[in-house]
Amino acid sequence: MPVTKLAQAFDEVCAAEAKLADELRTVGERHAADVDVYHVAHLLAVRCAQQLELLAPHAERYDVVVGTDVGESSSLLERVRWAASELVGREEVSGLLLLSDLRDLYLLAHRAELAWVVLLQVARAARDADLVAAATEGCEEAERRWKWVRTKVKESSPQALVAGVI
Amino acid sequence: MDGRIADIWGTRTPFAPGEAWPIRVDTQLEPGIEESSVTWVKSACVLCSNGCGLDIAVSDGRIVGVRGRADDRVNHGRLGPKGLYGWQANNASDRLTTPLVRRNGSLEPASWDEALGLVVERSQALLAERGPLALGFYNSGQLFLEEYYTLALLVRGGIGTPHLDANTRLCTATADAALKETFGCDGDPGSIADIDLCDTLFLVGHNVAETQTVLWMRILDRLDGPDPPRLVVVDPRRTNVARRATVHLPIKSGTNLVLLNAIQHELIADGRIDQEFVRTSTVGFDRLRETVERYPPERAAEICGVPAEDIRAAARVIGEAERLVSTCLQGVYQAHQATASAVQINNVNLLRGMIGKPGCAPFQMNGQPTSQNTREAGADGDLGGVRNWQNPAHVEELARLWNVEPLAIPHWGPPTHAMQIFRYAEEGSIRFLWVIGTNPAVSLPDLGRARSILSQERLFLVVSDAFLNETGELADVVLPTALWGEKTGAFTNYDRTVHLSDKAVDPPGEARADFDVFLEYARRLELRDRDGAPLVKWTTPEECFDAFREMTRGRLCDYSGLSHERLRGSDGIQWPCNDLNPEGTERLYTDRVFPTSVDECEDYGHDFLTGAARERKDFTELAPGGRAILHGVEHVPLPEPPSGDLPLRLTTGRTVYHWHTRTKTGRVQELDAAAPDVWVELAPADATALGIGEGDVVRVESARGAIEGRARLSGIRPGVVFVPFHYGAWRSSEQDGRERAANELTLLAWDPVSKQPLVKSGAVRVAKLADSQGVPAPAPATTASEPVASAVSGGCP
Numbered sequence: 002m003p004v005t006k007l008a009q010a011f012d013e014v015c016a017a018e019a020k021l022a023d024e025l026r027t028v029g030e031r032h033a034a035d036v037d038v039y040h041v042a043h044l045l046a047v048r049c050a051q052q053l054e055l056l057a058p059h060a061e062r063y064d065v066v067v068g069t070d071v072g073e074s075s076s077l078l079e080r081v082r083w084a085a086s087e088l089v090g091r092e093e094v095s096g097l098l099l100l101s102d103l104r105d106l107y108l109l110a111h112r113a114e115l116a117w118v119v120l121l122q123v124a125r126a127a128r129d130a131d132l133v134a135a136a137t138e139g140c141e142e143a144e145r146r147w148k149w150v151r152t153k154v155k156e157s158s159p160q161a162l163v164a165g166v167i
Numbered sequence: 168m169d170g171r172i173a174d175i176w177g178t179r180t181p182f183a184p185g186e187a188w189p190i191r192v193d194t195q196l197e198p199g200i201e202e203s204s205v206t207w208v209k210s211a212c213v214l215c216s217n218g219c220g221l222d223i224a225v226s227d228g229r230i231v232g233v234r235g236r237a238d239d240r241v242n243h244g245r246l247g248p249k250g251l252y253g254w255q256a257n258n259a260s261d262r263l264t265t266p267l268v269r270r271n272g273s274l275e276p277a278s279w280d281e282a283l284g285l286v287v288e289r290s291q292a293l294l295a296e297r298g299p300l301a302l303g304f305y306n307s308g309q310l311f312l313e314e315y316y317t318l319a320l321l322v323r324g325g326i327g328t329p330h331l332d333a334n335t336r337l338c339t340a341t342a343d344a345a346l347k348e349t350f351g352c353d354g355d356p357g358s359i360a361d362i363d364l365c366d367t368l369f370l371v372g373h374n375v376a377e378t379q380t381v382l383w384m385r386i387l388d389r390l391d392g393p394d395p396p397r398l399v400v401v402d403p404r405r406t407n408v409a410r411r412a413t414v415h416l417p418i419k420s421g422t423n424l425v426l427l428n429a430i431q432h433e434l435i436a437d438g439r440i441d442q443e444f445v446r447t448s449t450v451g452f453d454r455l456r457e458t459v460e461r462y463p464p465e466r467a468a469e470i471c472g473v474p475a476e477d478i479r480a481a482a483r484v485i486g487e488a489e490r491l492v493s494t495c496l497q498g499v500y501q502a503h504q505a506t507a508s509a510v511q512i513n514n515v516n517l518l519r520g521m522i523g524k525p526g527c528a529p530f531q532m533n534g535q536p537t538s539q540n541t542r543e544a545g546a547d548g549d550l551g552g553v554r555n556w557q558n559p560a561h562v563e564e565l566a567r568l569w570n571v572e573p574l575a576i577p578h579w580g581p582p583t584h585a586m587q588i589f590r591y592a593e594e595g596s597i598r599f600l601w602v603i604g605t606n607p608a609v610s611l612p613d614l615g616r617a618r619s620i621l622s623q624e625r626l627f628l629v630v631s632d633a634f635l636n637e638t639g640e641l642a643d644v645v646l647p648t649a650l651w652g653e654k655t656g657a658f659t660n661y662d663r664t665v666h667l668s669d670k671a672v673d674p675p676g677e678a679r680a681d682f683d684v685f686l687e688y689a690r691r692l693e694l695r696d697r698d699g700a701p702l703v704k705w706t707t708p709e710e711c712f713d714a715f716r717e718m719t720r721g722r723l724c725d726y727s728g729l730s731h732e733r734l735r736g737s738d739g740i741q742w743p744c745n746d747l748n749p750e751g752t753e754r755l756y757t758d759r760v761f762p763t764s765v766d767e768c769e770d771y772g773h774d775f776l777t778g779a780a781r782e783r784k785d786f787t788e789l790a791p792g793g794r795a796i797l798h799g800v801e802h803v804p805l806p807e808p809p810s811g812d813l814p815l816r817l818t819t820g821r822t823v824y825h826w827h828t829r830t831k832t833g834r835v836q837e838l839d840a841a842a843p844d845v846w847v848e849l850a851p852a853d854a855t856a857l858g859i860g861e862g863d864v865v866r867v868e869s870a871r872g873a874i875e876g877r878a879r880l881s882g883i884r885p886g887v888v889f890v891p892f893h894y895g896a897w898r899s900s901e902q903d904g905r906e907r908a909a910n911e912l913t914l915l916a917w918d919p920v921s922k923q924p925l926v927k928s929g930a931v932r933v934a935k936l937a938d939s940q941g942v943p944a945p946a947p948a949t950t951a952s953e954p955v956a957s958a959v960s961g962g963c964p
Contacts, residue, residue: 034590034593034594035590036915036916036917037586037778037916037917037919037922040806040916041776041777041778041919044776044777044803045777047804090593090594091593091594091595092594092595093594093595093596095594096594096596145774145776145777145779146777148774148777148779148780149774149777149778149779151779152777152778152779152780155579155580155780156580156581156587159300159579159580160300160591160596163298163300164297164298164300164301164591164596164597165297165298165301165596166296166297
């Protein structure tokens with residue numbers, strides 16, 4: 002089994018999850034005035050780390066070390082973003098800023114999903130039933146995230162782009 | 168304290184399963200008034216979701232009392248304390264009798280012409296400058312069906328903004344959501360008569376003894392009769408319901424879902440499920456089983472803080488039931504993972520095949536008396552006639568009925584939920600907000616923030632109410648409105664029973680029915696249909712009801728067989744009432760076919776953790792096609808768990824004597840005296856650790872604010888603090904600088920699916936401020952707030 006090549010599939014999942022978790026935290030804090038964005042984004046970020054933890058024992062079998070340290074925001078950074086959100090949150094432009102951040106988040110969420118799809122395919126080709134199960138779960142979680150972002154984009158874009166001075 | 172204030176549920180009339188619930192007629196009249204000297208006007212009670220039939224006593228053009236209707240299917244003559252005494256609010260001396268407008272910073276009397284002129288002028292200016300998305304409307308669960316429908320038409324079909332919601336968002340949004348997620352459509356399947364027939368009642372977060380007193384009378388009469396039902400009760404407080412339980416599970420607040428998963432774990436493990444029903448009439452079982460497999464009672468016991476053997480005992484009682492009624496209310500709806508938990512109640516009855524049969528039903532209970540109608544009329548987060556905003560055919564039907572272009576009706580997303588409306592007002596994209604028959608300045612979570620939104624200079628705030636409440640104080644225009652008994656309209660309770668409430672007296676002064684105010688607003692805005700004719704075609708509530716009836720024809724909530732005249736001659740009729748079911752329909756889904764086909768359903772559903780909306784293609788893939796949907800959902804951590812600094816869990820709630828923010832009940836001497844001020848309920852163990860005794864003045868603090876009140880040492884579970892949410896400061900005696908509104912403390916967060924705020928969530932600390940000096944907490948001793956024996960013997964009252 003060409004383990005070194007296969008390791009790339011794990012690495013890509015780790016990198017995509019870490020990046021997404023980081024961005025979820027940042028966007029959540031930057032839009033803390035939109036409390037649902039804050040709470041759901043943070044929940045999803047925590048779950049990115051959990052996904053990687055579930056993957057780690059499988060990766061080990063291929064001599065791959067999964068970095069599960071997707072990190073928390075530093076408390077100072079979080080406070081700064083919160084404070085900024087409270088100020089910007091009282092301006093109409095906050096809707097546009099949210100929409101812009103959600104667009105970026107959507108792409109990252111899709112990148113992460115594709116990484117899981119690749120891992121799932123690899124698991125199938127490697128006839129690794131346990132990894133297939135783990136990757137299937139990862140794919141489902143990945144789908145949940147972009148669907149949430151899509152829902153938020155659909156809900157928030159009319160108010161951000163149509164309401165206001167005509 | 169005497170009469171039915173002390174004796175909340177009245178005399179027992181025990182009965183056996185299957186027997187008719189005996190009649191007991193409850194009457195309350197002003198002293199000196201004889202029954203024979205009054206005129207009786209037919210109505211129903213609007214002080215809880217039970218919707219008890221009653222007659223209003225009228226003498227010399229005044230309401231002088233009420234009498235329960237003996238033949239009414241809901242109450243068989245009975246009334247609860249709020250119903251018996253609450254009508255006196257109509258006669259309160261401080262009713263609003265003229266419009267008020269803000270001049271030089273203060274509210275001053277004005278004519279209707281001036282006040283409505285200002286409202287219309289600002290609406291038109293904003294429509295021209297910023298478009299319809301700059302306008303928002305926040306109504307109530309207290310209006311009549313005809314008022315909701317008129318408002319929904321003028322806002323959605325005329326103005327064209329999606330920003331219309333009701334305070335039902337704080338009360339029954341989760342009931343609505345849970346019914347849609349499981350059955351595809353709003354509408355509780357069961358009948359109130361299922362209480363008469365069941366052998367087991369499973370009540371989750373549902374303090375029925377205080378929230379629906381007449382329903383509790385019915386249950387008490389079963390409990391005191393032959394073959395009483397067994398009760399399984401989930402509630403962190405030692406409620407009157409919990410005291411009658413076979414199994415009481417006082418779980419930590421915020422852990423409903425874990426417990427419900429564990430109970431289903433046991434039902435499946437013990438083979439207590441109806442395999443045939445699950446196979447033929449549901450989808451999603453395998454997923455549900457996989458989920459609940461991860462919640463054995465031992466794990467749940469750890470998270471919920473109750474013994475595993477009690478969870479097993481509860482599951483055994485539910486599993487042994489032959490006729491099971493399961494219910495939930497605010498303990499589920501206002502708590503963490505609200506919709507995910509509420510659908511588990513539906514799951515339990517589906518797993519047991521106990522739905523659509525006598526004595527077998529899940530009830531997603533309602534809170535407010537007319538909240539069902541704001542949902543059906545589309546004056547909240549729904550489209551009228553339980554229509555699906557994602558289904559173009561449904562929108563076209565509505566457009567045809569209203570004679571407007573389909574595109575005129577906002578349906579690019581779900582109707583905007585209340586918390587988002589307030590958020591848009593905060594960021595400044597909504598500049599006009601009309602608050603109708605509710606009091607967000609006391610009832611919204613995180614009040615400091617809510618007040619800052621409502622008091623913005625750039626926001627034009629209109630408030631319609633019968634009294635100058637805390638929200639009215641912040642308004643630019645206040646419109647005086649008629650109360651129940653002063654206008655005619657229909658409404659529907661949680662078991663789909665429709666009543667008509669006739670006008671008994673004129674409103675005071677220049678107060679007007681909301682219905683008439685909406686008509687006048689639509690007329691002045693010159694709202695038109697696509698042929699240029701006036702958009703709103705009706706001028707009376709009866710004409711409006713007829714239009715509403717046509718709007719519901721062929722939908723699950725079919726009113727096509729009803730009319731004002733028919734209702735006037737009835738003792739309550741349950742929808743659907745149509746050509747097929749001319750006498751109404753006692754139970755839905757007796758044929759085990761659910762409205763989950765892709766063309767019929769009211770909603771395609773959501774992801775329970777994030778609220779991500781399923782789209783049509785996702786739902787088609789799920790293919791429930793007439794089967795009910797079982798949902799398995801995992802537990803996720805609380806948004807604000809207790810911590811070292813804020814070690815206690817806050818839960819807010821209600822007492823039997825008050826309604827919402829006391830706007831009416833606080834003006835009724837008997838009810839006010841029974842629960843005159845806020846209190847803070849603590850478990851004796853927590854109180855002792857903090858050096859707090861009964862009646863001591865304490866300060867409760869969260870990350871958002873603080874309140875002060877006297878401590879009541881009650882049977883609540885340790886680690887949880889209860890504060891009633893009714894108390895604001897509209898009386899001059901309450902404007903003493905002491906914060907008493909529970910929502911000063913609450914967390915601003917909401918359920919991802921129903922968008923219902925989690926006002927039973929958040930972390931607090933409690934500290935003693937002053938000694939009681941022998942004065943007990945102003946908390947009722949007749950209810951869940953009863954003091955523990957070791958605290959005081961009396962209490963207030």
